[in-house]
Amino acid sequence: MKLERKLAMRNLLRNRQRSLLTSIMIVATVSLMILFQGLSDGGHRAMVDIGIKMGLGHVLVYQQGYNDDPSLEHLLVDAAATGQQLQQSVPELTHMVRRLHLNGLIQAGANGVPITLAGVDPGLEVQVSRIADRKSMTAGQTLAELPRERSGNGLPGIVIGEQLARNLEVGLGDRVTVSVKPKGSSDLSREAFLVTGIFKTGMQELDAFWAELDIADAQRLARLGQEVSVLALYLDDVEKVGPVAARLSSQLPAGKYEVLRWDQVAPELHSAVMLDAAGMYLLMVIVFVVVAAAILNTILISVMKRTREFGVMLALGASPALVVRVVFWEALFLALFCIALGGALGYAGHYHFATEGLNFREVFGTTLEAGGVLLPDRFFSFIYPGKLAFSLLFVLLLTLLVTIYPAIRASRLAPVEATRHG
Amino acid sequence: MARPEAGKTAVLDAPGNASSTKKATTMANTSVIRLEQVGKVFEQKKQRFQALKQIDLTVESSEFVVIAGPSGSGKTTLLNLIGLLDQPSSGKLFFNGRDLSQCSSTELAQLRRDQIGFVFQAYNLMPVLTALENTEMVMEFRGMAADKRRAAARKTLTALGLGELMDRYPDQLSGGQQQRVAVARAVAGEPMLVIADEPTANLDSRTAESLMDLMSQLNREHGITFIFSSHDPRVISRAKRVISLCDGSIVSPVSQAVEFSHAV
Numbered sequence: 216m217k218l219e220r221k222l223a224m225r226n227l228l229r230n231r232q233r234s235l236l237t238s239i240m241i242v243a244t245v246s247l248m249i250l251f252q253g254l255s256d257g258g259h260r261a262m263v264d265i266g267i268k269m270g271l272g273h274v275l276v277y278q279q280g281y282n283d284d285p286s287l288e289h290l291l292v293d294a295a296a297t298g299q300q301l302q303q304s305v306p307e308l309t310h311m312v313r314r315l316h317l318n319g320l321i322q323a324g325a326n327g328v329p330i331t332l333a334g335v336d337p338g339l340e341v342q343v344s345r346i347a348d349r350k351s352m353t354a355g356q357t358l359a360e361l362p363r364e365r366s367g368n369g370l371p372g373i374v375i376g377e378q379l380a381r382n383l384e385v386g387l388g389d390r391v392t393v394s395v396k397p398k399g400s401s402d403l404s405r406e407a408f409l410v411t412g413i414f415k416t417g418m419q420e421l422d423a424f425w426a427e428l429d430i431a432d433a434q435r436l437a438r439l440g441q442e443v444s445v446l447a448l449y450l451d452d453v454e455k456v457g458p459v460a461a462r463l464s465s466q467l468p469a470g471k472y473e474v475l476r477w478d479q480v481a482p483e484l485h486s487a488v489m490l491d492a493a494g495m496y497l498l499m500v501i502v503f504v505v506v507a508a509a510i511l512n513t514i515l516i517s518v519m520k521r522t523r524e525f526g527v528m529l530a531l532g533a534s535p536a537l538v539v540r541v542v543f544w545e546a547l548f549l550a551l552f553c554i555a556l557g558g559a560l561g562y563a564g565h566y567h568f569a570t571e572g573l574n575f576r577e578v579f580g581t582t583l584e585a586g587g588v589l590l591p592d593r594f595f596s597f598i599y600p601g602k603l604a605f606s607l608l609f610v611l612l613l614t615l616l617v618t619i620y621p622a623i624r625a626s627r628l629a630p631v632e633a634t635r636h637g
Numbered sequence: 638m639a640r641p642e643a644g645k646t647a648v649l650d651a652p653g654n655a656s657s658t659k660k661a662t663t664m665a666n667t668s669v670i671r672l673e674q675v676g677k678v679f680e681q682k683k684q685r686f687q688a689l690k691q692i693d694l695t696v697e698s699s700e701f702v703v704i705a706g707p708s709g710s711g712k713t714t715l716l717n718l719i720g721l722l723d724q725p726s727s728g729k730l731f732f733n734g735r736d737l738s739q740c741s742s743t744e745l746a747q748l749r750r751d752q753i754g755f756v757f758q759a760y761n762l763m764p765v766l767t768a769l770e771n772t773e774m775v776m777e778f779r780g781m782a783a784d785k786r787r788a789a790a791r792k793t794l795t796a797l798g799l800g801e802l803m804d805r806y807p808d809q810l811s812g813g814q815q816q817r818v819a820v821a822r823a824v825a826g827e828p829m830l831v832i833a834d835e836p837t838a839n840l841d842s843r844t845a846e847s848l849m850d851l852m853s854q855l856n857r858e859h860g861i862t863f864i865f866s867s868h869d870p871r872v873i874s875r876a877k878r879v880i881s882l883c884d885g886s887i888v889s890p891v892s893q894a895v896e897f898s899h900a901v
Contacts, residue, residue, distance in 0.1 A: 529746065631717050
């Protein structure tokens with residue numbers, strides 16, 4: 216082993232207490248950084264995942280102009296052909312659903328509430344939507360669970376939010392009337408439905424103002440053919456959203472379609488994720504500054520306590536560069552050891568929460584809401600390898616950065632004074 | 638402390654280095670150090686202190702010189718200048734015929750590394766290195782190949798009676814043994830000059846005597862120039878030449894040890 220590495224390693228081992236204290240600090244920082252990063256990113260993924268499953272999608276294809284004026288005048292007319300084209304050109308696609316969104320009025324007796332009606336393909340929607348999920352149902356059945364043959368009274372089924380059911384004072388099996396303004400007519404189109412299911416998502420705007428029905432019933436109610444409002448694409452990885460959206464924008468005929476990412480359709484959710492991530496980064500910066508100061512202090516004291524040793528080296532003809540290298544190797548050994556240990560501990564913690572999940576309700580006694588999305592009670596830690604590598608490299612660079620001053624100070628000692636030092 | 642056998646000191650002819658005897662011969666009558674009107678002034682809190690005044694001094698190769706004088710006479714300051722650890726405030730300093738007034742600190746460090754060995758009063762061994770590694774250290778600074786420097790360090794330590802202790806750390810050695818390691822570190826790389834600042838000050842009289850025997854032997858048999866400081870009459874009496882300092886001036890430029898010891 217070269218002299219500078221030997222000196223560095225043995226000095227770390229000689230001052231075990233000091234090395235141990237510094238190590239504990241760096242190890243704790245690294246492991247907590249990984250743990251928080253995993254939980255934070257896991258939480259963000261959960262937020263995005265839930266948001267996407269609340270009637271959204273990773274990538275959404277609209278008729279040009281729909282987002283500026285979401286009326287029946289801007290519907291996708293050739294949804295079936297477009298859908299087929301997308302199925303073939305997007306290998307990342309796992310699911311694609313078509314939806315028809317209508318603004319209408321739902322009435323039961325004397326109670327009436329303006330709502331959004333979502334016409335969906337029940338069999339597909341249940342695979343991608345939390346609203347249509349069995350777990351969200353507080354009563355009755357999902358649309359997918361309804362028998363194909365209608366019940367005795369012949370009314371089509373409708374699934375409504377729990378708060379909406381309360382406001383309408385209706386329950387399972389009750390009859391409601393839905394009115395919408397059909398395309399190209401000033402008269403209202405009105406039809407009776409049977410409440411076959413009641414869901415609860417935790418989102419006020421869904422639970423109080425949302426109802427789902429079979430897309431064929433919705434198209435009939437609005438006096439439409441096969442038109443739909445949107446084709447919602449679900450991909451195998453949320454990270455692919457950007458490239459896929461960009462690719463589709465260039466592939467689909469310009470001026471006819473509008474391809475939007477989830478974060479463009481739900482900017483409040485995206486902002487909530489970004490804000491939370493920014494808060495996390497700020498917290499990490501504060502932690503890093505504190506740790507950097509502590510490391511600087513430790514290495515500076517270490518150098519000052521060895522003034523005589525460095526003075527002797529310089530007196531005997533060691534170059535200042537060699538003294539700098541000794542101090543740097545010491546910091547590097549310390550940092551590498553701590554990053555390895557802290558990384559292992561942090562990863563173990565991440566692995567636990569990645570497999571078991573973190574139960575927010577148990578820990579905080581309540582469910583959190585962010586960006587209008589109610590977070591799940593349990594979410595799972597997730598680590599982006601590139602981000603983790605960058606963070607670990609950052610800790611290493613930070614340690615080396617704060618070593619510059621003590622190293623230069625040691626290399627510039629005057630041998631005469633230094634060899635006399637206590 | 639066991640005195641090394643005379644035959645063993647021959648191992649200082651390290652592999653790859655020129656013969657010490659040959660070196661001693663070729664260096665004979667060549668000035669290693671020459672000081673011309675050298676003065677040194679220290680300034681602290683607007684106070685000026687003249688530590689050395691117009692020193693003229695020449696030390697030839699293979700000399701065994703002691704700088705004697707009471708505390709505060711300027712011995713250490715003079716040794717620091719001769720050892721190129723400090724620079725004079727006035728006058729000129731020549732090392733091996735080279736004027737050092739224009740030398741950068743890097744050049745001075747290289748000269749110290751390649752040409753000068755140091756023995757400090759407080760031994761100043763690196764606590765995390767073994768006796769062998771301490772002895773190797775300066776040669777490693779020079780970039781000498783590992784096998785060569787290790788062989789030279791082993792031979793030197795064996796010659797100085799530390800063959801059995803070379804794997805020990807400084808805190809596992811007595812004061813006398815540590816100072817022997819310091820001497821080994823100073824001479825293993827066959828420097829032109831060895832500077833020793835009160836090398837016996839922390840040793841008992843018997844160990845001090847033994848160390849003086851050792852340095853004297855290295856000077857006699859290998860022609861290494863020694864300049865050391867002391868105010869101990871028994872140590873001073875071992876020198877071939879005594880330079881007596883008082884208040885920063887040389888009061889007895891050249892005097893034989895015997896004469897000095899008589900005077901004391």
